[in-house]
Amino acid sequence: MSETQPLRPTSVAEVQEAVRAYPRLRARGGGSKPALSTPQNGQTLLEMGGLRGVVEYDPSEYVVVARAGTPLAEVAALLAQHGQYLPFDPPFLAQGATLGGTVAAGLSGPMRQRYGGVRDFILGVELVDGEGRRIRGGGKVVKNAAGFDLPKLMVGSLGRLGLLVELAFKVFPAPKATCTLEVAFPRLEEALETLYRLAGSPIELYALDLVPPATLVLRLGGLSEALPARLERLQSFLGQPGQLREGEAEVAYWQGLNDLGHLGAGALVKVALTARRIPALERVLGPAPRRYLCAGNLLYLAWEGKLEELDALLKAQGLSGLVLRGTAPQPQIGIDLAQVFARKVAAALDPQGRLA
Amino acid sequence: MNPALSELQGLFPPGRLLTRPGELAPYASDALTAFRAQPLAVVLPESHEEVVEAVRWCVRHRIPYVARGSGTSLSGGSLPVEGGLVIGLNRMNRLLRLDPKERLAVVEPGFINLQVSQAAAPYGLYYAPDPSSQPVSTIGGNLAFNSGGAHCLKYGMTSNHVLAARVVLPDGQTVVLGSESLENTGPDWLGLFVGSEGLLGIVTEITLRLLPKPEAYHTVLAAYDALEKAGQAVAAVVASGLLPGAMEIMDALAIEAAEAAVQAGYPREARALLIVELEGEAPQVEAEARYLEEVIRQSGAYEVRVAQSQEERLKIWRGRKAAFSAVGRLSPDYLVQDGVVPRSKLGQALAEIENLSARYGLRVANVFHAGDGNLHPLILYNGRVAGELERAEALAGEILQLCVRLGGSITGEHGVGMEKKAYMPSMFTPEDLEAMQRIRQALDPLELANRGKMFPGDHPPHRPPSGPHPLEKAGVIARE
Amino acid sequence: MQHKIDSEKLGPQGEIMAHAIEACVHCGFCLPACPTYQVLGEEMDSPRGRIFLMKEVLEGSLAPEEAQPYLDKCLGCLGCVTACPSGVPYGELIGTYRGFSEPKRHRSPFQRLFRLALQETLPYPSRFRAAARLGQFAKWMKPLLPAPLKAPLELLPERLPQSEPLPEVVPAEGPRRARVALLAGCAQQVLQPGFNRATLRVLAHNGVEVVVPRGQGCCGALALHTGERARALKLARANLQAFAGDFDAILTNAAGCGSGLKEYPLLFRGQPEEAQAKALAAKVKDVSVFLVELGLKEVPPLPKPLKVAYHDACHLAHAQGVRSEPRQLLKSIPGVALLEIPEGELCCGSAGTYNLEQPALAATLGERKARHILATGAELVVTGNIGCFTQIETHLRRLGRPLPVLHTVELLERAYFG
Structure with missing residues (x-):
């Protein structure tokens, strides 16, 4: 069955109509994660870019509320004007990634190391479920315990539990100054040992990345008057001065990583893991361009070969992956995470499988 | 003994299946003493398998159940369902x-x-x-x-x-x-x-x-002669771009109670105390402390203390942490609320609470997580005076209404439980609540798990009749 | 907590209990502090649960027998009082409740006999000595005896020390700095006369004249804490008389006795002797507190350095708030390395006669305490109470590690006199 014409709602009511009118739907924000937003099997494409705009922003409240189709770049620019930022550091700003798409994919970036990922900053959500019902969960204040935590559920929901229309986030003051240290080690074991030592120490990093084979990239942030002393302590902790980046070049370095272009043009995959899995994984990933973020909790890699191979490989390692770009029957690869809780909740939100 | 209970006897040894009146009475409520319910029995599992058996027993006999830890919930979360099972997890404590x-x-x-x-x-x-x-x-x-x-x-x-x-x-x-x-x-x-x-x-x-653990803490205690000044100080700290680990405010009544309880050495005449704690790497904290000092100086505090040692730091916190229970010294009963308001509305909320307190003739002690706008007004009352409990509840209702009106939430952290389920409609539309109910029913079609909590509907057990709630009278909500 | 207790019907004792119950806000902070909750893990055996049960009984909605087993298991250690942010006077509540409920209570003939035996021997040194001698004789019979009788036998020492009659007055050495009266205690005179001897010597050496008033007797704490109100009043009246003189302080060297004497105002509430009781209680001090306030004469160092673990008796720490003074005394002995026992706030299980009435629980707690002590690597254990002394000694011995145990003043005695 061929794909039908894409829809482009500009209001929540139109989203609801679309859900009721079409048997199968796939939402798309900026299209930066094509494996998640390309319609298949007769799905009608729902372009969410028409639901955009910041609804509320009070810097003194640390809260921003925006429609789901708002580009991340727009939100980030607004926050920057007030010295604030999105602490979960989502990727694909320049590629037009939207808030909704980022939440649906559950994507964070290197700076998640400091304060947390998407799930740690989402406060409230408005969505349209699989029956076209408009539902709100959470709220607009940084602390709220009323009702089920639907906002967290939506993180990583891939548009399959509901179509996001409005989101509220907690935001933080951006670090006043930053600097980056790149440290090369002779072997992976030593790099990992240092990674562990850093992660268990009181040293507060905005990024703790591992670039295979054995290079750590660390970012410090905070008040500029304290940075030199902290940098010196970090260097002596590491036992070597490393290669320092500062100023505009430092900012540009991290901005350059935001589009994950440094991983090349292969299929782009996110893997969730912990640092202790890295040695085994490193032995089997071959030349695939990759970077481990957040003390080894997050891996982005590019896969040149067939995704079935990566799927089998991840299964053998006991890990799960999410295909962001590339062709796969299902974007979720690796071990099967299906379980009864998931099935029942999904059935409650989308009984007819319109969004599946 | 009914056959269902005999079956339960086969699953749990006598010391871990409680059925006698003397055994059940202490489990009838948690830290929210306004509510009580008599369970049918209490089981104390010691393994995952025993928990599974207990739940399956409940399903087989369609008996509702409530899980319980230490029973410290302030919203009736571990209140039993009348005639239901209590599954006490406190022995699974390894x-x-x-x-x-x-x-x-x-x-x-x-x-x-x-x-x-x-x-x-x-x-x-x-x-x-x-x-x-x-x-x-x-x-x-x-x-x-x-x-x-x-x-x-x-x-x-x-x-x-x-x-x-x-x-x-x-x-x-x-x-x-x-x-x-x-x-x-x-x-x-x-x-x-x-x-x-x-x-x-x-x-x-x-x-x-x-x-x-953070390398360094910098803990500041600032005393103010007015509650609003403390609230404004918090706004100023936030505006300066600092991100403290914690910011807490206590008002005069709370200070009095805390001092009586733990003798933390708080400045006794303060109308408000603000605790701000910075934490992190030592050079960063030292630099932040200088900004904080400036902000606090400009905020009009009449006394400022900085903890010079771990001991002093713990002392500052001891009073704050004991404050809730400590108000038991000031009053035979109290209701603790748990509303949230946007931080910028904190001053306004406090002023309005003060007015409400005067209007209802009940003292209200205030303790709150100023950093995230989470208020804990402690409404002091004497349950033995006719009508006082009802007035306290009405006052509590108005405070929650106030929080929602200012754009906040009815609960920041204590949860809805039994206590606030009637207010859920003020935060969520019927569709929102239905969606949550659908999720709940997908997993628990018989509504056995914590039946009667969180969602409006069903009268709470054994409450003294108190008439329609003010929000009901105003036609804002209906108890079905 | 709200309650429907008709305190008028219950008399002045009712007021005391109702007030305590009112103060409780059911917050549960007492649970981690309660030894029986830690061991048994059920709400009925926690202070919060017990307060609730007493409330239910006093309101008439629960039969007293239903609550009894759990109230009986309360150690009366007052660990909950230390932990309670609301200031619930739990000690007053449980003591008053036991006095109130005991007359109505049904006990088996054996139980009554056992309790009578305890009440009629322990508080009277000469009777206790005779009974103890008999007990030692009967130790070989232990395997044949029913369980409740085993416990007392197990707690008796291998050898009973020689009895040491106490002088009426001990003069101060050098210029007199103070004049005090000493409560000699009851059980400890038989089991550890060395405590009183050390107390007298250390005080005299520090310029204190000590009077041991004749006509004094057991402080009555045992009777009061187990519900024998009439007996407690009788014993207390004798002490009101005996200690009526002009003293700078009335000293005790047993935690339980110090706390017992300080309870006289509560015991005599509403009675003609109330004012006298208050006057007496105001003068009562533990010997460690008195010595710290007085200021010790310089203490010579011990022959060799010693690792000492100090055990807080519940009736010093929780009941009287005395924690730092004994430690200060110990630290003033050069050569002492003071060690803190893990779970130091938790009762050793002695709790008056608890280890006789609830032997299984007491043994669990005693072993727990002994293991914690051994884990510190201490070479000596010091404590300020005869009950704790006996319990700790017994359980260290049972674990095969019989470390020496001393009273705080005994270590001072050693330092001063060798």
Whole structure:
């Protein structure tokens, strides 16, 4: 069955109509994660870019509320004007990634190391479920315990539990100054040992990345008057001065990583893991361009070969992956995470499988 | 003994199946003493399998159940269902594994919150969520209510520190939600479960995230002659771009109670005390402290103290942490509320609460997490004076209404439980509530798990009749 | 907590209990502090649960027998009082309740006999000595005896020390700095006369004249804490008389006795002797507190350095708030390395005659305490109470590690006199 014409709602009511009118739907924000937003099997494409705009922003409240189709770049620019930022550091700003798409994919970036990922900053959500019902969960204040935590559920929901229309986030003051240290080690074991030592120490990093084979990239942030002393302590902790980046070049370095272009043009995959899995994984990933973020909790890699191979490989390692770009029957690869809780909740939100 | 109970006898030995009146009475309520309900029986499992058996028994006989940790819930979360089963998890209280290298701890649900940090301390690690009940409350209970504490603004609540949980679902099936990784590749099922107040299942094993202990703390106690000044000081701290680990305010009544309880040495005549705590790497904290000093100086505090040692720091906190229970010295009864307002509205909220207190003729002590706008007004009353409980509840209702009106929430961290279910419609539309009910019913079609909690409807058990609620009278809500 | 207790019907004792119950806000902070909750893990055996049960009984909605087993298991250690943020006077509540409920209570003939035996021997040194000698004789019979009789036999020492009659007055050495009266205690005169001897010597050496008033007797704490109100009043009246003189302080060297004497105002509430009781209680001090306030004459060092674990008796720490003074005394002995016992706030299980009435629980707690002590690596254990002394000694011995145990003043005695 061929794909039908894409829809482009500009209001929540139109989203609801679309859900009721079409048997199968796939939402798309900026299209930066094509494996998640390309319609298949007769799905009608729902372009969410028409639901955009910041609804509320009070810097003194640390809260921003925006429609789901708002580009991340727009939100980030607004926050920057007030010295604030999105602490979960989502990727694909320049590629037009939207808030909704980022939440649906559950994507964070290197700076998640400091304060947390998407799930740690989402406060409230408005969505349209699989029956076209408009539902709100959470709220607009940084602390709220009323009702089920639907906002967290939506993180990583891939548009399959509901179509996001409005989101509220907690935001933080951006670090006043930053600097980056790149440290090369002779072997992976030593790099990992240092990674562990850093992660268990009181040293507060905005990024703790591992670039295979054995290079750590660390970012410090905070008040500029304290940075030199902290940098010196970090260097002596590491036992070597490393290669320092500062100023505009430092900012540009991290901005350059935001589009994950440094991983090349292969299929782009996110893997969730912990640092202790890295040695085994490193032995089997071959030349695939990759970077481990957040003390080894997050891996982005590019896969040149067939995704079935990566799927089998991840299964053998006991890990799960999410295909962001590339062709796969299902974007979720690796071990099967299906379980009864998931099935029942999904059935409650989308009984007819319109969004599946 | 009825056949259902005899069957339960086959599953639990006599010391761990409680049925006698003297055994059941103490389980009839938790820290919210305005509510009581007599359970049919209490079981005290010691293993995951026993929890499964208990739940399956409930399903077989269609008997509702409530899981219970230390019973410190302030919203009636561990209040039994009248005639239902109480599944007490406090005997499942072991630390199963502490992995300092991977920075995680695996515990049973009855393990006490504070004990996690105590176990992690030798490795320079700690468990961040610190509700004031932490010496008593269990991890299982913390998880059910997504417990907060004073250090939430910077590092989040329980949900941000739980990595994985093994759950017994209301139908007796077992699932594992989450993983050791901080990241997910699919929906955050565990995130939905945490804070679901016992309605979606019982945890039997929890993996917690441990953080490195901050290198340095800088704890400041500032005394003000007016509550609004303290509120404004908080706004100024935030506006300066600082992100403190904690910011707490106590008003005059709360100060009086706390001093009586723990003799923390607070400035006695203060109308408000502000505690601001910076934490982090020493050079950063030192630099931040200079900014903080300036902000506090300009805020009009008449006395400022900086903790010079760990002991002094703990002393400053001791009073704050004992404040709730300490008001028991000022009044035979109290109701503690847990509203949230946007931080910029804090001053306004406090002024209005003061007016309400005068209007209702009841004292209100205020303690709150100023950093995230989470208020805890403690309404003092004497239940033996006719009508006072009802007035206290009416006042509580008005305060919650106020919070919602100012754009906040009816509960920041204590959860809805029994106490606030009537207010859910003021925060959520009927469609929102239906959606949550659908999720609940998908997992628990018989509504056995914590029946009667969180969602409006059903009269609370054994409450003295108090007439229609003010919101009902105003036609804002209807109790079905 | 709200309650429906008709305190008028219950008399002045009713007021005391109702007030305590009112103060409780059911917050549960007492649970981690309660040894029986730690061991048994059920709400009925926690202070919060017990307060609730007493409330239910006093309101008439629960039969007293239903609550009894759990109230009986309360140690009366007052660990909960230390932990309670609301200031619930739990000690007053449980003591008053036991006095109130005891006359109405049904006990088996054996139980009554056992209790009578305890009440009629322990408080009277000469009777206790005779009974103890008999007990030692009967030790070989232990395997044949029913369980409740085993416990007392097990707690008796291998050898009973020689009895040491106490002088009426001990003069101060050098210029007199103070004049005090000493409560000699009851059980400890038989089991450890060395405590009183050391107390007298250390005080005299520090310039204190000590009077041991004749006509004094057991402080009555045992009777008061087990519900024998009439007996407690009788014993207390004798002491009101005996200690009526002009003293700078009335000293005790047993935690339980010091706390017992300080309870006289509560015991005599509403009675003609109330004012006298208050006057007496105001003068009562533990010997460690008195010595710290007085200021010790310089203490010579011990022959060799010693690792000492100090055990807080519940009736010093929780009941009287005395924690730092004994430690200060110990630290003033050069050569002492003071060690803190893990779970130091938790009762050792002695709790008056608890280890006779609830032997299984007491043994669990005693072993727990002994293991914690051994884990510190201490070479000596010091404590300020005869009950704790006996319990700790017994359980260290049972674990095969019989470390020496001394009273605080005995270590001072050693330092001063060798």
